[in-house]
Amino acid sequence: MSQPKILAFAGSTRTGSFNQLLISAAKNCALAVGAEVTQINLADYSLPLFDQDLESSQGIPDNAKRLKELFLDHARLLLACPEYNSSITPLLKNTIDWVSRPASPEERPLSAYRGKTAALLSASPGGFGGLRGLRHVREILSNIGVIVTPNQFSLAQADSAFCEHGHLRVEKQRKMLAACVEQFVQTTAALAPQNAS
Ligand SMILES: Cc1cc2nc3c(=O)[nH]c(=O)nc-3n(C[C@H](O)[C@H](O)[C@H](O)COP(=O)(O)O)c2cc1C
Incomplete structure (x- = not known):
C-alpha cells in the first residue's frame, strides 16, 4: 500500500x-506508522476575512494561494478543530473558504478538496472536548467533496491533559489518539492510488 501524505493543522x-x-501529538502518531506529514500553523498564512468584493478588486491573497498549493499537494487532511459556540472556528471556516476559490474560470470547482480524505480531532477545556463542533466541520468538508473518516478523537479537559513537553499525560488518551490516527492512515492507504497524492 502506498504511504499517505498528510497535511496537518489546527x-x-x-x-x-x-x-x-x-495536532502535534497526532503528527507523531502518523509518523510512527510510516506516514509522511506536513504540519503547518495557520498563523503563517494569515488571511483577511473572506469578502467577495475584496476578492473581485484585489484577487486571491498570496497566502491563500500558498495554502491551496499545499492542499493540492496533499491528498490527506488531519485537522484539530476547536469548538466555538458548538461550531467551527471562524479561522478554520475562513481558511476553507479562501482555499475553495478557483484561481480562474477554467479551474475545476473545489479542486483543493474533491477526493481528499480527512480525519478530525478536537480539544477543549470543556467536558465534551469540542465534539459538537466536529459535526459541523464534518458536514462542511463532506459537502465540498472530502471523505471524512468515521473515527474521530475529542480531548476533554484539554487544559490539564498535556505535560510540559506537550505529551498527553493519560495513557488511555494516548492510545485512543494513536488508534484514531493509525486507522486514518490505514484507511487512506487502502484507498490509494485512486485517492492518493
Ligand atoms: C468564542 C468562543 C466560543 C467557545 N465556545 C466553546 C464551546 O462551544 N465549547 C467548548 O468546549 N469550548 C468553547 N470555547 C472554549 C475553547 O474550547 C477554548 O478557548 C479552547 O482553548 C480553544 O482551542 P485552542 O486552545 O486550540 O485555541 C469557546 C471559546 C471561544 C473564544
Whole structure:
C-alpha cells in the first residue's frame, strides 16, 4: 500500500493552543506508522476575512494561494478543530473558504478538496472536548467533496491533559489518539492510488 501524505493543522493560532498541541501529538502518531506529514500553523498564512468584493478588486491573497498549493499537494487532511459556540472556528471556516476559490474560470470547482480524505480531532477545556463542533466541520468538508473518516478523537479537559513537553499525560488518551490516527492512515492507504497524492 502506498504511504499517505498528510497535511496537518489546527483551527486555532492561539498561543498555547490545545488543538495545536493535539495536532502535534497526532503528527507523531502518523509518523510512527510510516506516514509522511506536513504540519503547518495557520498563523503563517494569515488571511483577511473572506469578502467577495475584496476578492473581485484585489484577487486571491498570496497566502491563500500558498495554502491551496499545499492542499493540492496533499491528498490527506488531519485537522484539530476547536469548538466555538458548538461550531467551527471562524479561522478554520475562513481558511476553507479562501482555499475553495478557483484561481480562474477554467479551474475545476473545489479542486483543493474533491477526493481528499480527512480525519478530525478536537480539544477543549470543556467536558465534551469540542465534539459538537466536529459535526459541523464534518458536514462542511463532506459537502465540498472530502471523505471524512468515521473515527474521530475529542480531548476533554484539554487544559490539564498535556505535560510540559506537550505529551498527553493519560495513557488511555494516548492510545485512543494513536488508534484514531493509525486507522486514518490505514484507511487512506487502502484507498490509494485512486485517492492518493
Ligand atoms: C468564542 C468562543 C466560543 C467557545 N465556545 C466553546 C464551546 O462551544 N465549547 C467548548 O468546549 N469550548 C468553547 N470555547 C472554549 C475553547 O474550547 C477554548 O478557548 C479552547 O482553548 C480553544 O482551542 P485552542 O486552545 O486550540 O485555541 C469557546 C471559546 C471561544 C473564544
